[in-house]
Amino acid sequence: MQQKFLGAKDGDVITPQQILDYSNIAANARASQYVNTYNQMRTAGLSGDAALPTGNGQKIDTPTARIFLTLAGGKAQKARTAATQKHWSF
Numbered sequence: 001m002q003q004k005f006l007g008a009k010d011g012d013v014i015t016p017q018q019i020l021d022y023s024n025i026a027a028n029a030r031a032s033q034y035v036n037t038y039n040q041m042r043t044a045g046l047s048g049d050a051a052l053p054t055g056n057g058q059k060i061d062t063p064t065a066r067i068f069l070t071l072a073g074g075k076a077q078k079a080r081t082a083a084t085q086k087h088w089s090f
Contacts, residue, residue, distance in 0.1 A: 027063040034067045055088030064088070 038048035052071075053064055060068075060083055072079035080090065 031067050035070055038071055052086050054086050057087055057089060060088040
């Protein structure tokens with residue numbers, strides 16, 4: 001993402017689609033980091049719960065919900081339970 005921005009020149013126009021693309025790249029990078037950290041902790045014999053995002057009572061957003069869904073192997077109820085335990089609301 002940074003390379004794309006650095007490639008922009010004065011006067012270049014960034015389109016709404018490019019902004020959406022950049023935000024998707026950032027969301028995917030964030031999700032990958034959470035999933036990788038969780039998996040590394042589990043591989044080391046530790047609980048991965050500390051690696052999960054905490055909601056503090058906030059409504060869960062789609063990218064964060066995808067993190068829980070990925071770690072739950074696509075099982076929606078298991079993901080919802082894990083997110084609720086980390087204080088996300090629905």
